[in-house]
Amino acid sequence: xxAWLASAGSASAQAVNPLQSDPRAAGAGGSIFRAQCxxxxxxxxxGIEAIDAPDLxxxxxRSETTDESVFQIIRNGIAGSVMPxxxxxxxxxxxxxxxxxxxxxxxxxxxxxxDVSRGSELFNDNCSxxxxxxxxxxxxxxxxxxITSRRALDVLFSSIRNPSASxxxxxxxVSFRTAENERVQGTIKxxxxxxxxxxxxxxxxxxxxxxxxxxxxxxxxxxxxxxxxNLLSESEINDIMSxxxxxxxx
Amino acid sequence: MKQPSNKALVAIGTLVSSLFLIWxxxxxxxxxxxPSYEDLLNGFSDPTRWLTYSGDxxxxxxxxxxxxxxxxxxxxxPVWTFQTGTTTRGRGFETTPLxxxxxxxxxxxxxxxxxxxxxxxxxxxxxxxxxxxxLTYGASAPVNRGFGMLGNQLFMxxxxxxxxxxxxxxxxxxxxxxxxxxxxGYSATMAPLVLDNKVIVGISGGEYQTRGFIDAFDPVSGExxxxxxxxxxxxxxxxxxxxxxxAILAAGGGGAWMNGSYDPDxxxxxxxxxxxxxxxxxxxxxxxxxxxxxxxxxxxxxxELRWHYQFTxxxxxxxDANHVPVLANIEWQxxxxxxxxxxNRNGFFYLLDRVxxxxxxxxxxxxxxxxxxxxxxxxxxxxxxxxxGCLPDPWGSTNFYPPSFNPDLDLFILTARETCATYVPEEPxxxxxxxxxxxxxxxxxxxxxxxxxxxxxxxxxxxWEFTYPSPTFxxxxxxxxxxxxxxxxxxxxxxxxxxxxxxxxxYQTGSRIWGAAAMTFMQDGLQxxxxxxxxxxxxxxxx
Numbered sequence: 001x002x003a004w005l006a007s008a009g010s011a012s013a014q015a016v017n018p019l020q021s022d023p024r025a026a027g028a029g030g031s032i033f034r035a036q037c038x039x040x041x042x043x044x045x046x047g048i049e050a051i052d053a054p055d056l057x058x059x060x061x062r063s064e065t066t067d068e069s070v071f072q073i074i075r076n077g078i079a080g081s082v083m084p085x086x087x088x089x090x091x092x093x094x095x096x097x098x099x100x101x102x103x104x105x106x107x108x109x110x111x112x113x114x115d116v117s118r119g120s121e122l123f124n125d126n127c128s129x130x131x132x133x134x135x136x137x138x139x140x141x142x143x144x145x146x147i148t149s150r151r152a153l154d155v156l157f158s159s160i161r162n163p164s165a166s167x168x169x170x171x172x173x174v175s176f177r178t179a180e181n182e183r184v185q186g187t188i189k190x191x192x193x194x195x196x197x198x199x200x201x202x203x204x205x206x207x208x209x210x211x212x213x214x215x216x217x218x219x220x221x222x223x224x225x226x227x228x229x230n231l232l233s234e235s236e237i238n239d240i241m242s243x244x245x246x247x248x249x250x
Numbered sequence: 251m252k253q254p255s256n257k258a259l260v261a262i263g264t265l266v267s268s269l270f271l272i273w274x275x276x277x278x279x280x281x282x283x284x285p286s287y288e289d290l291l292n293g294f295s296d297p298t299r300w301l302t303y304s305g306d307x308x309x310x311x312x313x314x315x316x317x318x319x320x321x322x323x324x325x326x327x328p329v330w331t332f333q334t335g336t337t338t339r340g341r342g343f344e345t346t347p348l349x350x351x352x353x354x355x356x357x358x359x360x361x362x363x364x365x366x367x368x369x370x371x372x373x374x375x376x377x378x379x380x381x382x383x384x385l386t387y388g389a390s391a392p393v394n395r396g397f398g399m400l401g402n403q404l405f406m407x408x409x410x411x412x413x414x415x416x417x418x419x420x421x422x423x424x425x426x427x428x429x430x431x432x433x434x435g436y437s438a439t440m441a442p443l444v445l446d447n448k449v450i451v452g453i454s455g456g457e458y459q460t461r462g463f464i465d466a467f468d469p470v471s472g473e474x475x476x477x478x479x480x481x482x483x484x485x486x487x488x489x490x491x492x493x494x495x496x497a498i499l500a501a502g503g504g505g506a507w508m509n510g511s512y513d514p515d516x517x518x519x520x521x522x523x524x525x526x527x528x529x530x531x532x533x534x535x536x537x538x539x540x541x542x543x544x545x546x547x548x549x550x551x552x553x554e555l556r557w558h559y560q561f562t563x564x565x566x567x568x569x570d571a572n573h574v575p576v577l578a579n580i581e582w583q584x585x586x587x588x589x590x591x592x593x594n595r596n597g598f599f600y601l602l603d604r605v606x607x608x609x610x611x612x613x614x615x616x617x618x619x620x621x622x623x624x625x626x627x628x629x630x631x632x633x634x635x636x637x638x639g640c641l642p643d644p645w646g647s648t649n650f651y652p653p654s655f656n657p658d659l660d661l662f663i664l665t666a667r668e669t670c671a672t673y674v675p676e677e678p679x680x681x682x683x684x685x686x687x688x689x690x691x692x693x694x695x696x697x698x699x700x701x702x703x704x705x706x707x708x709x710x711x712x713x714w715e716f717t718y719p720s721p722t723f724x725x726x727x728x729x730x731x732x733x734x735x736x737x738x739x740x741x742x743x744x745x746x747x748x749x750x751x752x753x754x755x756x757y758q759t760g761s762r763i764w765g766a767a768a769m770t771f772m773q774d775g776l777q778x779x780x781x782x783x784x785x786x787x788x789x790x791x792x793x
Contacts, residue, residue: 034690035678039644040340043674043690050695050720050739052340076383080360082340084387087683191719192740194756 017067019094020101029099032092040082045103049169051082060104061150070097107149108156112242114235119243122236130203130224133247139203140187141171141224146248148241160237163224173223174198176216178208187223284401284418285350287446291514297772300349303396303441305769308577309511310655313770316731317777318792323733323745323755325792329778330371332787334358336378341391342723342764343782344651346441348399349771354780355418356787357394357441361408365421368773371789375421382410386683388437388455389507393765396441398449400469405449407438413451413467425472429453433683435460443510443519445550448475452506456524456542456570457685462504464521464546466553476553480504480523480541487555488540498535501680503527504542508572508650513588513604518547518556520577520590520604524570529644531566531675531688538563543571545592547607557607562596563629566636567620567673568644568687569595574652577604580660580707591707593653593664595646596620598630599710613710615703616647616666636673643671643693643721651725652767654734656748661704661713663734663748667721670697702726702736704751714751725767735770735779737763743781743788757790759783 019025034043040053047055059065074093077085086093128137131144147156158165167173174196175185186200196208201223210216232240285301293306294314304311318326334343338359347356347366353374354366361379366372385392389409398405403424404416410432415424429451430436435458443450449467456462462480467473481502482488492499503526510521526535526542543562546555562569576591582601590604597618601611612624620641621630634641645667653664675689700722704713724737733754734746739762745755761784770779776791 031676034674035676035687036685038690039687043692048693048695050698078339080337080339080392082338082391085384087384087386192742192758193716193718193738193744193753194742195758 015066015068017071017094017097019091019098020067022098025095025098026102027099029092029095029097030102032088032096033099036086037096045100053082056100057103057105058150059100061146067097067101070100105150107147107151108153108241108245112148112153112238112245114238114240114242116239116243116246118236119239119241122232122240123243126227126232127240133244140199140201142168144244148245149248153241156241157237160227160232162226163222164220164226167220167222171222172218173221174216174218176208176213179212185223188218284403285399286401290400290444298349298351300347300769300771301399302348302444303346303398303509304511304574304652307512307514309509309574309652310576310578310657311574311652311726311767312654312656312728312730314730315770315772315777316729317772318729318733318779319731320733320747320754322792326745326755326757326779326790327793328757329789329791331789332356332364332366332371332373334362334364334785334787336360336362337785338391338393341393342762342766343784343787344393344395344439344765345782346396346767346769347780347782347787348397349769350399352773353418355397355399355404357396357406359394359785360392361394361406363397363404363406363416363421365418366787368771368778368789371787377416377421379408379414381408382432384433385409386432386435386437386455386458387685388432388435388458388460388505389439390454390457393439395439395509395765398442398444400444400449403469405442405444405469407440407442407451409437409439411436411438411453411455413438413442413449413465413472415469415472427467427472427474429465430455430460430463434458435683435685438507440507440509443512444469445512445519448550450510450519450550452508452510452521454505454507456503456505456507456527457529457687458527459501459680459682459686460505460527461500461502462506462523464506464510464548464553466550478546478548478553478555480506480546482540491538491540493534493536501527502535502539502542505570505572509574511575511577511590512550513577516588516605517550518604519550520575521546521548522571522573522575522592524572525565525568528678528680528686528688529566529568530673530691531677532564533677536564539565543569543596545571545575545590545602547604559600559602559607559609559628561592561594561598561600566675567596567641569642569646570650571595572650573648574650576653576655576662578655578657580657582610582708591655591662593648593662593705595649596630597642597647598624599662599705601707601710611707611710615664615705615710615712616642616668618642618647640670640672640694640697642667643669643698644691645669645721645723649723651723651765652727654726654728654767655707656728656734658730658732659748660707661748662707663702663704663726663728665722665724665726665736666701666703666715668697668699668701669721670694700739702734702746702751704734704748716746716751716753723765724763725765727768727770729770735768735781737766737768737781737783739764741783743768743783757788759786759788761785
């Protein structure tokens with residue numbers, strides 16, 4: 001019944017991508033994407049924040065995203081937004097869907113070999129003060145509940161060994177002294193010419209007027225400490241990863 | 251039969267003649283009140299009015315009002331906020347409201363429009379156009395930049411490329427005319443320029459298989475009076491700057507999607523023209539591609555071209571010249587000159603003689619590496635076509651949002667964007683109704699920022715600047731009291747000292763100020779300043 005309703009709602013779209021087994025579709029879709037979509041969504045499909053154009057490599061992480069729902073958004077646009085409807089032939093829309101599938105964020109496909117329960121303990125000892133998994137833990141760093149399905153294992157390893165090498169937007173570090181002479185360290189959640197919105201190292205959201213601050217520095221060092229081999233061995237990191245993977249499986 | 255007295259006869263005669271006047275004004279579709287062409291010519295002379303997109307025909311957006319000053323602007327506070335209930339996610343609320351006799355006339359996203367009580371922010375009426383569900387978005391986004399007004403008529407262009415006339419008292423549609431076929435990719439977003447018995451509009455859609463134009467319509471009958479094609483036809487002057495191929499000319503782009511300015515003494519309108527189609531891929535269009543990326547001066551009666559100046563010959567970066575041309579009468583090197591000024595998307599500030607089109611000054615106002623000077627032949631000396639490192643992005647070193655000119659300080663004040671982009675051209679498919687960027691742009695977001703910059707018009711030198719955290723799309727208004735009003739991408743609406751650039755006041759509107767500039771007027775003895783932002787219009791005044 002649901003499938004019938006979906007197909008009745010759009011005379012032209014099929015529920016399944018008819019090109020999903022065609023290896024050429026993603027390449028052809030990429031050409032269309034670069035000519036038609038990249039101005040807003042970026043040449044790498046990762047979006048442009050300044051114009052609210054979303055990162056399209058992350059759309060597949062949402063469980064409600066299907067080939068057909070992506071087809072419909074390309075076809076109909078998003079009303080009241082800069083995202084227009086597109087009159088491409090169906091086949092070309094499906095090529096775009098294939099392309100977006102091909103660039104979708106791919107996490108760790110293989111089963112990570114590690115001790116899940118030891119990983120859970122290590123996570124609680126080293127990570128959970130700042131990172132949340134399945135609703136428990138801190139908020140200073142990103143929620144890691146489904147991180148293994150979004151990031152490759154080597155990327156996660158390097159984030160632990162050298163967290164300052166690449167710091168995501170909304171986690172950029174800052175430190176300053178307030179008018180009350182309090183030393184504050186935190187991550188920048190938002191900022192304009194006059195004000196700064198910060199999560200401080202106590203994980204409290206705080207707003208500041210810039211003219212009331214002194215010694216404001218953005219030194220580029222992540223608030224996350226680096227974990228070299230002597231603090232977390234490779235096998236211990238694997239244990240943590242297997243714990244995170246077991247969690248994202250649920 | 252008793253004869254009516256002379257007095258009665260006079261009264262009847264008066265009645266008949268007034269009835270005749272009413273009847274004839276209805277029959278002719280003429281207006282009984284509201285601003286006349288004379289009022290439009292007088293621009294800012296009535297402090298309770300703002301009657302055109304820029305406030306007057308010159309495009310300076312410099313109000314003579316002086317109640318709000320650098321000394322008291324820190325007391326400015328919101329009086330009311332109007333919620334439109336419609337928005338363009340990813341873009342902005344780009345309109346400039348008009349005001350006459352205490353009523354604001356405002357257009358919004360998705361071809362909504364309102365008449366609003368200037369005292370309270372309460373709407374008298376709302377209009378929403380039923381748009382087709384297969385819009386091609388030649389306008390890039392469902393925005394609109396404002397009404398034109400004459401008498402009791404309002405004029406608005408639409409996303410499906412129509413020009414409409416409304417009764418300003420009711421919002422009722424008086425007539426509408428198709429400008430071009432939206433299914434090809436044509437659209438319209440600009441605020442019509444209203445002259446004496448002419449409504450002048452320009453078309454959007456330069457990324458599609460379109461040929462740009464500027465049209466003049468009769469405000470009463472709605473009949474088209476003339477059309478200027480921004481891309482010449484085969485054999486016409488300018489066609490020698492294109493390949494000898496009618497199909498390429500017929501889809502040459504050159505949108506005319508921003509307002510022009512008007513010099514009533516010369517009877518010339520000045521209008522910016524956009525990019526050639528396709529944007530980045532230029533293998534099939536060798537040559538300068540006139541009149542893309544140019545300013546054109548047209549005879550207002552006939553639409554005939556008097557002169558043109560091309561800022562960016564053979565554009566491959568989408569650096570449209572769709573800017574409000576700013577007209578001023580200045581002293582230039584000891585002589586009086588009638589000039590037109592443009593802060594261009596290619597990163598240069600230009601000052602031209604507006605009688606002849608002679609270039610008097612061209613100087614970069616950003617760190618662009620594309621070119622650093624204009625040669626003796628009036629053409630940019632291109633140093634970096636993109637092969638020597640990154641260039642300003644396709645949104646350019648500034649964009650369509652209005653700049654302002656303060657004649658007391660001889661400062662041209664604009665919002666600049668410093669960006670870094672790499673262009674990779676790719677041959678497009680050229681399909682009807684589909685945009686044609688002709689390649690991909692890689693933008694290094696980490697390197698971008700914005701700045702409010704004040705340029706000395708005699709040298710192009712930077713007098714002062716105020717930097718913003720990110721590349722900004724907010725327009726500028728100045729006042730005779732020495733204030734600059736501007737907005738940034740983080741949502742702050744701000745006031746600055748025009749002499750120094752010092753920030754004096756700010757108000758966080760809650761959404762980026764995108765494409766809009768402030769307007770101001772007197773109401774009940776108070777100077778109001780209005781700014782659109784996101785889905786709101788907010789009015790400010792002193793306590």
